[in-house]
Structure formats: C-alpha cells, structure tokens
Amino acid sequence: MKDIAQVPRTKLEVRDLQLVQALSAAGSTSRAAALVHLTQPAVSRALCSLEARLGVSLFERSAQGLVPTAAGERLLEGARELLVGLCDLEQRVRAPAPPSRLRIVCECYTAYHWLPSALTALRSHGFGLDVALEVAHTAAPASALTGGDVDAALLTTARVEGKDVLERPLFSDEVVFVLAKTHPLAAKKVITREDLASSVLVTSSNTPQAEQVWFMRAVFGRSKPRLRFERLPLTEAILDVTRAGLGVAALSAWIAGPHLNKGDLCVRRLDTGPLQRPWRYAYRREHSEAAMRLFAVLQTAAPRVHFER
Secondary structure, eight states: HHHHHHHOOOOOOOOHHHHHHHHHHHSSHHHHHHHHTTTTTHHHHHHHHHHHHHTSSEEEEEEEEEEHHHHHHHHHHHHHHHHHHHHHHHHSSOOOOEEEEEEESSSSGGGGHHHHHHHHHHHHHSSOOOOOOOEGGTTHHHHHHHHHSSSSSEEEOOOOOOOEEEEEEEEEEEEEEEEESSGGGGGSEOOOOOHHTTTTEEETOOOHHHHHHHHHHHHTTOOOOOOEEEEESSSHHHHHHHHHOOOOOEEHHHHHGOOOOTTSSSEEEEBOOEEEEEEEEEGGGHHHHHHHHHHHHTTTSOOOOOOOO
C-alpha cells in the first residue's frame, strides 16, 4: 500500500486523451460528440474542465474549426503514444484470439505514404489483426466497400450508402501550398485566394474529380475563378516544377513534409487559416469488432506534420 501511495496522481485521465483526439479529428465539438458518445454540451464542458485542470488553452477556433494550440499539439502527441501503449498492454493481458483479417483501401494515395508502416507496427504489437492493403480499389473505394471487395476504407470525399456500411470521423490532414523560396509569394507570411487565382497551381493529375470539387469549395467558396493548373502524375515532377518557380503546389502536408529539408522550398497557408481535409473511416457491419480495433490504432497512426506558423 505504501508503494501505491507514492504513485503520483495525475490530472489527466484516459477519457481526456480520447477527448482531445476526437476534437482534433472532428474539428468541432458537435462532430466530436459522436466519437466519444456524449452530447455536444457535454463535450464542451469536458474540454473546459480539462483546460481548467491543466491551466492552458488546448484548442483555438478558426474558419476551419478547432485547431490545436502548441499545448494541444503536445498533448495530442503524448496521447497517441499512451493510448497505443494502453491498447498494447490490454492485448497482451487478454487471452490470445485468432487474428482477424481485414482488407482495407484508401481513397487518396497520400495515406499510403504512412499506412504500411502503421500496419507493420500494428502486427509487431500483436493486436490480433491481419490487415491487407487493397490498392487496386483506390479509384473506386465506395463501390468496393459496398460490393464486399474490401472490408474497410479510409475516405475523404467518396460517399458510401447502404445499411451494411458504417462510418466514423477519423482525423484530418492539412493541404498546404508549397513554393520555391525565390517565388514572389514566398515573401508573404500567408497567401490569399487572389494570390492563388493569379498563380499557376501545380497539382497531381491523379486527383479524383470529387477531391478537386472539395478543394475549390474549401478555398474559394461560392466564387468560381478561372484558374491555371499544371497537372503532373508524379510528386517528384510536381516539386521540380515548383522548385523552378513555375507555380504553387497544393499538396498534403504528409507529402510535402519530407521534401522541405533541402531549404529551397517553403510552405505557406491561406490567410483564412489551415486548410484541413477531413478523413472518414468506413467499414462493413459484419466486421465491426475487428474494424473498431483497427480504428483505435488508426486514430493515432497518421503522422502529424509541423510547419512554422
């Protein structure tokens, strides 16, 4: 009993870690409520209580929703490690069960840059899941899911209908604007919609139409400017054109981050704030138990890329 008394009491609980993850993934208290099975007012009260206990602000409101503060980012990083460790401990304590097999597809190729490593770590921790990537269905993930060709999917814009498929908000990644440090817009701390409208936008030729529609609405709202696009099939080609100062690349932060260490490229955000792209996790009802085990891992798996603000 003496040893137990010496264990320090913390102001953080597991539900606090789950709360900040849900708020970061959903971007609002109303959408986060569905993830933690609370009402929107209860989520707001829980966040206020947590911030009061810690004595710091964890989220700021922006045009794109809730954005973690520096303290919030630190808590999210720690939450990821602690929750994965807790899942690992629980799995090791529980009686062993035959591994469940799940076939998963991603709507956007950007997720394939980190998902294989996450699945490798999942197998090494013994979560009782055998997950197979079904890359061949990337072009039509919704129909593959409803048709039973895959068991789960990471989605951005695709819509899935049917009583056999369930969905949950998962997380968001940021779309950033990459440009050469010699580009005239590099002198600005933030760029405007007018800046983009007067520039050449360098993007992937593999971007689905629905993704293009989302981008236009998220950036330009109801206005429909005539934009100049340079569409290239490979990330390396997009970045080479950008390095040459021939345009501004719109890329996921997951893709852009590893290419910034040479010092010839920089990242700029819109003056309206970070451009967050929401991801959803969809899965077939008959695989709910295994799918939710994978969901718990995926919530903490996506890389968090930090850029200077």
